[in-house]
Amino acid sequence: MPTSRMLVKEIVYIPLGSTLRTLAYERELLKAASLYSLNGRVLNVSVPLNEESYNPERRQFNALILLDQVSRMKKGFDLCMGVTASDIYVPQMNFVFGIADVSRGCAVLSIFRLTFGRYEESQDIFRERVLKEAAHELGHLLGLSHCKDRNCLMSFSNSVLEVDTKKPILCERCLNVLKMLSE
Numbered sequence: 001m002p003t004s005r006m007l008v009k010e011i012v013y014i015p016l017g018s019t020l021r022t023l024a025y026e027r028e029l030l031k032a033a034s035l036y037s038l039n040g041r042v043l044n045v046s047v048p049l050n051e052e053s054y055n056p057e058r059r060q061f062n063a064l065i066l067l068d069q070v071s072r073m074k075k076g077f078d079l080c081m082g083v084t085a086s087d088i089y090v091p092q093m094n095f096v097f098g099i100a101d102v103s104r105g106c107a108v109l110s111i112f113r114l115t116f117g118r119y120e121e122s123q124d125i126f127r128e129r130v131l132k133e134a135a136h137e138l139g140h141l142l143g144l145s146h147c148k149d150r151n152c153l154m155s156f157s158n159s160v161l162e163v164d165t166k167k168p169i170l171c172e173r174c175l176n177v178l179k180m181l182s183e
């Protein structure tokens with residue numbers, strides 16, 4: 001007989017590159033997991049970014065290659081997210097905050113542009129952004145698509161301004177979709 005414990009999935013965050021800079025946002029990463037009633041865990045390991053992912057012309061790391069790297073480390077974990085403080089991109093875009101592959105249960109999140117700003121910007125806003133974008137990628141991993149509601153966690157953000165606009169919660173429609181997906 002299945003126990004309720006089996007129903008609780010775990011999201012494992014793997015620092016890619018600087019472990020310290022990822023661990024600095026541990027609380028937000030765990031909070032993102034709890035929004036979906038997932039167990040969250042941040043591995044205290046140091047995993048260098050795959051060298052092949054670095055594009056010297058763009059001075060950025062290719063998120064698709066990092067996604068492959070994360071999927072190779074996934075092993076028995078339910079869901080896995082690589083978290084890096086480096087700038088990442090996908091070929092058709094200048095940059096991305098993160099990407100997710102629902103079929104492999106893997107995602108990559110970059111805190112580079114979320115935690116970059118003027119000195120007078122408070123740490124609180126950085127923390128809030130990391131929480132929102134981690135929760136956004138988790139939403140994808142659980143099967144959610146982008147949402148047109150600019151206030152919803154699942155709306156696509158192309159700038160920190162757009163990240164700051166949305167609330168750290170799902171809209172009614174996304175909540176219902178999530179409920180349907182988990183039934």
Ligand SMILES: [Zn+2]
Pocket residue numbers: 136140146156
């Ligand atoms: Zn997205």
Ligand SMILES: [Zn+2]
Pocket residue numbers: 147148149152153154155170171172173174175
């Ligand atoms: Zn929504």
